Amino acid sequence: MASLLLNGPQNVNFIGGITPSGLGFVGSNLHVSCFSSKNIVPCHNRDQNSRILAPRCSLSSARPASQPRFIQHKKEAFWFYRFLSIVYDHIINPGHWTEDMRDEALEPADLYDRRMTVVDVGGGTGFTTLGIVKHVDAKNVTILDQSPHQLAKAKQKKPLKECKIIEGDAEDLPFPTDYADRYVSAGSIEYWPDPQRGIKEAYRVLKIGGKACIIGPVYPTFWLSRFFADVWMLFPKEEEYIEWFKKAGFKDVKLKRIGPKWYRGVRRHGLIMGCSVTGVKPLSGDSPLQLGPKAEEIEKPVNPLVFLMRFILGAMAATYFILVPIYMWLKDQIVPKGMPI
Numbered sequence: 001m002a003s004l005l006l007n008g009p010q011n012v013n014f015i016g017g018i019t020p021s022g023l024g025f026v027g028s029n030l031h032v033s034c035f036s037s038k039n040i041v042p043c044h045n046r047d048q049n050s051r052i053l054a055p056r057c058s059l060s061s062a063r064p065a066s067q068p069r070f071i072q073h074k075k076e077a078f079w080f081y082r083f084l085s086i087v088y089d090h091i092i093n094p095g096h097w098t099e100d101m102r103d104e105a106l107e108p109a110d111l112y113d114r115r116m117t118v119v120d121v122g123g124g125t126g127f128t129t130l131g132i133v134k135h136v137d138a139k140n141v142t143i144l145d146q147s148p149h150q151l152a153k154a155k156q157k158k159p160l161k162e163c164k165i166i167e168g169d170a171e172d173l174p175f176p177t178d179y180a181d182r183y184v185s186a187g188s189i190e191y192w193p194d195p196q197r198g199i200k201e202a203y204r205v206l207k208i209g210g211k212a213c214i215i216g217p218v219y220p221t222f223w224l225s226r227f228f229a230d231v232w233m234l235f236p237k238e239e240e241y242i243e244w245f246k247k248a249g250f251k252d253v254k255l256k257r258i259g260p261k262w263y264r265g266v267r268r269h270g271l272i273m274g275c276s277v278t279g280v281k282p283l284s285g286d287s288p289l290q291l292g293p294k295a296e297e298i299e300k301p302v303n304p305l306v307f308l309m310r311f312i313l314g315a316m317a318a319t320y321f322i323l324v325p326i327y328m329w330l331k332d333q334i335v336p337k338g339m340p341i
């Protein structure tokens with residue numbers, strides 16, 4: 001029954017003519033092709049020069065990027081991390097965000113010079129920053145997060161001792177325009193009430209020629225996963241990331257798919273860390289995109305009953321997305337290697 005529930009159709013549609021680069025999953029060895037809405041687009045793995053699996057992963061009816069999802073709200077995200085930060089590195093990351101995935105996702109950020117100025121936005125406990133300081137001197141890296149509890153964990157990590165660590169909001173960054181060579185943000189966009197505003201900020205703080213790299217979730221196609229994704233937090237579609245980057249003014253926008261090895265390329269349940277999107281800032285100065293004032297009303301009192309409903313649904317969704325990687329891991333153990341799962 002559980003298997004029936006969790007096994008959505010494994011279609012391979014890819015819409016909107018967007019062809020993500022670097023479709024290789026860490027450890028994926030499945031071979032099919034992916035399709036655009038009009039034409040079949042064979043997808044090639046750059047390293048192996050082979051066609052690889054590109055299952056349908058973000059095809060669904062349209063829904064707004066910002067809707068009242070639990071924890072896509074700054075206050076709720078703050079309280080969520082007040083408690084989650086205690087176990088974050090040990091319980092959450094192993095199921096969704098492993099070291100090999102992190103290194104794979106940071107590769108398009110092009111961190112080739114130790115002297116680069118890097119900002120890690122929504123840096124949390126510094127898990128991604130540990131990947132950044134392999135390539136860049138820690139003294140040139142700033143970790144920004146809205147959660148002091150998450151940052152307290154980052155402060156305890158020895159390789160991050162020389163990083164600057166500051167509290168702040170991804171949608172209103174405390175850095176001057178044209179400041180950084182690289183903007184990195186991993187696993188944070190799903191909490192931003194206005195992701196387009198956050199990406200516009202990424203553009204502003206970068207120097208001309210600088211690169212933004214946003215690593216984040218992808219939207220599921222399987223109905224039950226979609227239901228839980230929608231009540232919980234933002235799981236953008238791949239084409240939404242591309243659109244936000246382009247609207248903010250970025251050029252050379254690319255999307256690389258990532259995922260845990262043991263998923264064998266399966267994307268129908270969505271992924272909490274499912275892609276790494278990069279774009280280059282072509283001109284100095286602010287983003288050409290004009291946005292009105294922030295719509296989010298953080299201080300507005302929330303009806304306790306509504307909050308309770310949101311909390312219960314959110315907790316169910318979080319539990320679901322903790323169980324999915326375990327279910328996929330078990331399948332990976334049971335189904336012979338080379339077979340689709």
Ligand SMILES: C[S@@+](CC[C@H](N)C(=O)[O-])C[C@H]1O[C@@H](n2cnc3c(N)ncnc32)[C@H](O)[C@@H]1O
Pocket residue numbers: 074077078081121122123124125126127128129144145146147150168169170171185186187188191192
């Ligand atoms: C899933 S954690 C990711 C942490 C880290 N980047 C990593 O790779 O492990 C998401 C982080 O985003 C932070 N966050 C959420 N909304 C934010 C916002 N508006 N501004 C800054 N940080 C935010 C949370 O506090 C949390 O630490």
